[in-house]
Amino acid sequence: MTYDSLEQFLQTGQDHLAKGPVALIFAEDDVELASTLRHHLSLGFQSVIAFMPHSFKLPADLTERCQRVTMERANGQPMREAVNAITKAAPDIWLYYCFNAEYLFYPFCETRGIGEMLAFHSEERRDAMLTYVIDLYAADLWQTPNAVSLDTAQLDRSGYYALARPDAENHDQPKERQLDFFGGLRWRFEEHIPSNRRKIDRISIFRSQPGLILNEDFTFNDQEYNTYACPWHNNLTAAVCSFRAAKALKSNPGSTFDIQQFSWHNSVRFEWHSRQLLDLGLMEPGQWF
Structure with a gap:
């Protein structure tokens, strides 16, 4: 599903924050965006949410599996504001954040x-x-x-x-x-x-x-x-x-x-x-x- 803004997501997309862990992926550009989303889906996150400009395209399978929030600048202050807003809106769940072309590994x-x-x-x-x-x-x-x-x-x-x-x-x-x-x-x-x-x-x-x-x-x-x-x-x-x-x-x-x-x-x-x-x-x- 696509949300036109962070505010709309926080108002109508709370179901995706009901249970963690939730991955928040911020797209600074479109380099390896699809592989980043697929990697984190494979780790078993309950929700994978992509913050990205409207102009970026996703393959059909990722469109169905990931939530998409329109964000024109997904780095720096906008990224932190989004993480802090979601932290406030969804207390007591595990959250993870990264940028595109970044891949989480744990033991x-x-x-x-x-x-x-x-x-x-x-x-x-x-x-x-x-x-x-x-x-x-x-x-x-x-x-x-x-x-x-x-x-x-x-x-x-x-x-x-x-x-x-x-x-x-x-x-x-x-x-x-x-x-x-x-x-x-x-x-x-x-x-x-x-x-x-x-x-x-x-x-x-x-x-x-x-x-x-x-x-x-x-x-x-x-x-x-x-x-x-x-x-x-x-x-x-x-x-x-x-x-x-x-x-x-x-x-x-x-x-x-x-x-x-x-x-x-x-x-x-x-x-x-x-x-x-x-x-x-x-x-x-x-x-x-």
């Missing part, structure tokens, strides 16, 4: 549905899950100028690190169980990335509750939501494998001519399997056996 996702994983996570008394945005890029930019290729996708196998997250309200002391994570293309080409956009951590999966607000840096106003683990043991984390940085670096006139290739000696072919991400330490299974 053992090939055999376990997203609902199973979040049921386990809830039993661990967790209301949010840290995800790492792992940059994907085409193996050869001469053959794939927009840097997006599912068949030749690569990622960095090393070069990731974390720094303590200072608390401005407590004399810049490190925040408890919170870190800022870096790596991937945002690290290797940081001269082209604004400093406030270099982090690769994102709280992409969370349980909605009254008063919860998504911030510009993909954290929440509830500090416990921004932690990577509970106080007593490590918890699950997930990965959002994303062509978004590669697309931006190759479409921005200020960086595209400075970048001939993204591949380097630490590039490996992306296998589209959670085992590879676990082996590389790019997500954590916690107690999820």
Whole structure:
């Protein structure tokens, strides 16, 4: 079904928010939009909602399986406003958000549905899950100028690190169980990335509750939501494998001519399997056996 605006969706589409988990997919352009929607449908989300301009087309099968909300600018402030409005309108359900050409992976996702994983996570008394945005890029930019290729996708196998997250309200002391994570293309080409956009951590999966607000840096106003683990043991984390940085670096006139290739000696072919991400330490299974 198609809704002409976010306001119409919130008024007449509440049935799609009655039960989670719900995936909110924001289309910044039409690159790999269909594959993004299909990937998240395959994970078992109760609803997959696409926020996209009216001019974008979807295949017939996705038109039947996904809800479509018209949004001319599905990035930045409009995206956050949509997430916050849905969080307010649908309390106490699990929500996930991402952009097109981004693909969620969690430990053992090939055999376990997203609902199973979040049921386990809830039993661990967790209301949010840290995800790492792992940059994907085409193996050869001469053959794939927009840097997006599912068949030749690569990622960095090393070069990731974390720094303590200072608390401005407590004399810049490190925040408890919170870190800022870096790596991937945002690290290797940081001269082209604004400093406030270099982090690769994102709280992409969370349980909605009254008063919860998504911030510009993909954290929440509830500090416990921004932690990577509970106080007593490590918890699950997930990965959002994303062509978004590669697309931006190759479409921005200020960086595209400075970048001939993204591949380097630490590039490996992306296998589209959670085992590879676990082996590389790019997500954590916690107690999820």
